[in-house]
Amino acid sequence: MANPNPEPAPLKLLKGRGEGRDSGGRPVKPDPGFRRVAPEPPFWLEGEALDEWQRVVPELARLDILKEGDAATLATYCEMWQTFVEATATLKREGMFIDARQGTLAHPAVAIQRNAAREVRGIAAHFGLTPSAEQALARGAADDDEGNPFD
Incomplete structure (x- = not known):
């Protein structure tokens, strides 16, 4: 497949x-x-989302994998990161559970946090931003292949 x-x-x-x-x-x-150039952040990106853009884009640009057309996907990644951060802050402030008529329930921010984390991981993997993708890049960037018996 x-x-x-x-x-x-x-x-x-x-x-x-x-x-x-x-x-x-x-x-x-x-x-x-495609012309390889780091896109500019969208004008509306702010707060933690803009901070994340400024953290990841220079590293991705150094790898020469970005193009202008990646702006929307990167912005989505950054916005999902901000959503994750905000949901986490809400849970720290208000706790993981709420009291409702039906009894004690998970705080709605639990699902928001979980979904945002899933989206962040999914998009991050496309850009090589997950730990496993980073390790694969590090292995691939090594200059010596002497330790590989299959070469």
């Missing part, structure tokens, strides 16, 4: 085994040739 969310060629190459090859040794098709 094909991967429904393939990685961009630069990420495949960073994880790869050699010139123009992915981690499995297969040739990597070049990207369609």
Whole structure:
């Protein structure tokens, strides 16, 4: 079954085994040739979302994987991060449970936090921002392949 969310060629190459090859040794098709430039944050991005943009975009730009068209996906990632932070703050302030007619229930912010975390993880993986993706990039960026018995 094909991967429904393939990685961009630069990420495949960073994880790869050699010139123009992915981690499995297969040739990597070049990207369609988009102009690689970090997008500017949308004018409406603010607070924790803008802070997250300013944390991640310089690193992603350094990897040369960003293009102007990534602005919407990055903004969504940053907004979901802000939603996660706000839900977490609400839970710390108000607690995990509320009293209702039906009895004690989970605070609505629990579901908001959980859904935002899921979205953050999903989008982050597309940009190589998860710990496992970072480790794969670090392995791919290593210059010495002497320890790999399969090369």
